[in-house]
Amino acid sequence: MIDLLTFGNLINTTLVFSTALIFAALGGLFSERSGIVNIGIEGLMVFGAFAAAVGTHYAEEAGMGASAPWIGLLTAVVVGVLGALIHAVATITFKADQTISGVVINFLATGITLYLVKLLFDGAGETPLLANRLAKLSFPDIASIPVIGPILGTGLLNSYPTTFIAIILVFVTYYVLYKTKFGLRMRAVGEHPSAADTVGVNVNRMRYIGVMLSGALAGLGGATITLTTTGLFSHTTISGQGFIAIAALIFGKWNPLGIFGAALFFGFAQAIRNYVQLFEWSASIPQDFILMLPYVLTVIVLVVAVGKSRAPAALGEAYDPGKR
Amino acid sequence: MNKFLKWFASDSFIVSLAAIFMGLLLGAVVMFIGGYNPITAYMALLQSVFGSLDGFGEALREMAPLVLTGLAVAFAFRAGMFNIGAAGQVLMGMTGASLIGIKVTGLPAIIHAPLAVIVGALFGGLWAALAGYIKAKRGVNEVITTIMLNWIALFLCNYIVRTFLLMPGSQRSLDVESSSWVSIGWLSEMMGNARVHWGILIAILASIFFYYFLWKTKQGFEIRAVGSNPEAARYAGINVNKNIVKAMFISGVLAGLAGAFETLGVFHYQSIYSSLPQYGFNGIAVALLGMTHPFGVLAGAGLFGMLTYGASGMSFEAGVPSEIIQIVIGSIIFFIAAQGIVRFILKPVYKRKKEKVL
Numbered sequence: 001m002i003d004l005l006t007f008g009n010l011i012n013t014t015l016v017f018s019t020a021l022i023f024a025a026l027g028g029l030f031s032e033r034s035g036i037v038n039i040g041i042e043g044l045m046v047f048g049a050f051a052a053a054v055g056t057h058y059a060e061e062a063g064m065g066a067s068a069p070w071i072g073l074l075t076a077v078v079v080g081v082l083g084a085l086i087h088a089v090a091t092i093t094f095k096a097d098q099t100i101s102g103v104v105i106n107f108l109a110t111g112i113t114l115y116l117v118k119l120l121f122d123g124a125g126e127t128p129l130l131a132n133r134l135a136k137l138s139f140p141d142i143a144s145i146p147v148i149g150p151i152l153g154t155g156l157l158n159s160y161p162t163t164f165i166a167i168i169l170v171f172v173t174y175y176v177l178y179k180t181k182f183g184l185r186m187r188a189v190g191e192h193p194s195a196a197d198t199v200g201v202n203v204n205r206m207r208y209i210g211v212m213l214s215g216a217l218a219g220l221g222g223a224t225i226t227l228t229t230t231g232l233f234s235h236t237t238i239s240g241q242g243f244i245a246i247a248a249l250i251f252g253k254w255n256p257l258g259i260f261g262a263a264l265f266f267g268f269a270q271a272i273r274n275y276v277q278l279f280e281w282s283a284s285i286p287q288d289f290i291l292m293l294p295y296v297l298t299v300i301v302l303v304v305a306v307g308k309s310r311a312p313a314a315l316g317e318a319y320d321p322g323k324r
Numbered sequence: 325m326n327k328f329l330k331w332f333a334s335d336s337f338i339v340s341l342a343a344i345f346m347g348l349l350l351g352a353v354v355m356f357i358g359g360y361n362p363i364t365a366y367m368a369l370l371q372s373v374f375g376s377l378d379g380f381g382e383a384l385r386e387m388a389p390l391v392l393t394g395l396a397v398a399f400a401f402r403a404g405m406f407n408i409g410a411a412g413q414v415l416m417g418m419t420g421a422s423l424i425g426i427k428v429t430g431l432p433a434i435i436h437a438p439l440a441v442i443v444g445a446l447f448g449g450l451w452a453a454l455a456g457y458i459k460a461k462r463g464v465n466e467v468i469t470t471i472m473l474n475w476i477a478l479f480l481c482n483y484i485v486r487t488f489l490l491m492p493g494s495q496r497s498l499d500v501e502s503s504s505w506v507s508i509g510w511l512s513e514m515m516g517n518a519r520v521h522w523g524i525l526i527a528i529l530a531s532i533f534f535y536y537f538l539w540k541t542k543q544g545f546e547i548r549a550v551g552s553n554p555e556a557a558r559y560a561g562i563n564v565n566k567n568i569v570k571a572m573f574i575s576g577v578l579a580g581l582a583g584a585f586e587t588l589g590v591f592h593y594q595s596i597y598s599s600l601p602q603y604g605f606n607g608i609a610v611a612l613l614g615m616t617h618p619f620g621v622l623a624g625a626g627l628f629g630m631l632t633y634g635a636s637g638m639s640f641e642a643g644v645p646s647e648i649i650q651i652v653i654g655s656i657i658f659f660i661a662a663q664g665i666v667r668f669i670l671k672p673v674y675k676r677k678k679e680k681v682l
Binding site: 099 | 406408464473664
């Protein structure tokens, strides 16, 4: 039987895997809620992961020590926004096909970042390993409490600061989207842009804000992976997480709380792979099937429980004020 | 002939050409900023593709899977779906071909090779049809299922290779029987052992089939109707669900063919992959370069294949990181998609043209 401490660790690993997905999927949410498809989340995460590694590296060289990762995080946000700006200009101002533009972002991101890595670090394929990464918060006092200690102390609270930021952002996003004038306008622009225009909402400005927020958040998501898991940026740092985030966005039905649930589910399915191996019966299951588990679980849940999810009505259409 | 000339002078042709030129120019600027000589670099690129017969053969070899995956993505697009799962379907195609190529023995080549190709294509087709079926039955967005099915295919194919086909002590399968090879021996010999195979011919035939099927048959009309407006299609009495599954199946068959030819024509074995191969994303890029038209896809794959194959020569000869080619390809697609930008830059040219007409 699984003991409490293992259970606490399982929760902890789930949170580590979920954090980047929460950031990136929330990013996708802002863009798509304003009516702009963002298949480029993967590329924006690549930009973020790269910027975090480079920003932290130079902050370390400037002698910033343990606070260097925070500079890296900030760099990732800025670079993520700049990357998203390409998408915004193409799709909003020049009315380019949104899917195509997103694919282009993915292409440009890997091209530009790896090119720059080679230029900055004398032809190397990856950035130097960072000495300073984000550290997990620790609460030994709480962890030592019986029964709830392992779950609360070891499991939930003993996490990276980015995890807390991500969870707080879920609720902030919910509040902003559903309880503020800004959020109402953003949703209106994604559902019925001409109606929003009629009542005086600047459609294109709202969409620019949505896409740029998605760059900032996806950048944070990519940075999280560099600064908590890999400690450097290479071509393998981001490999498909952006697409899983898009899956979480659709799975969560374009709702911040749904996304939170979906990201936790993906994180849990990833984490449980590591724990299945603790059971004796798992030895009889081929390794490949254990690796497959998160994806199979997702398909089953989608088929059995979730079914159709409704996208924002005006998603994918450039706004043309002259069109009826 | 007149029609042909008109097409060359057509608006979309000029804009595409301008987009390619601007992409290459942007790449040159990026190289220049990085301290490289763009002219040397592009010359090295051209040299490695056109400088020798075996280079040209290898570039052709690179094109075959690009055309097929590009067609796969484009076909799904025409049916109103986004198939991000070409990578998984390619892997399934490889696995189907490997199973027949390795496990079936004693057949003459004239039966063995086509059988392996067909089974590979079916594996890819059924894998994609699964996503179509889930969409038709349960309304689950195909983007999310094809992403998941990619990863499932990766591990499933690795399992099959590891368990049934493994070359002991290595991370790959046994070699497929030579009777299942689809290489073109005499052409390979002529081209300095470049790994040319029948896949490139099949790819060209596939693009003709794509065109004929979608625009000249009733079934193709139904698929296009579902793609442009499913509600209207339903109202007109078209079975939308059946067409979704059918379109995904055909899309998957095309991707599966790409995989089968890679195994039977190029590698002659199947690797155990540690992450998803690039086929899927390249297919999306080619489909977009070709504006989801079958003949556009052919041209797009030609350009893409030439650039990616030449990139290695470029980094070898001129020392430019090969990643620059991704920037070039990305910006070409960008300029083709955002034609507004191209037209904006071409404006002076267009103005003069109009004046002439008046």
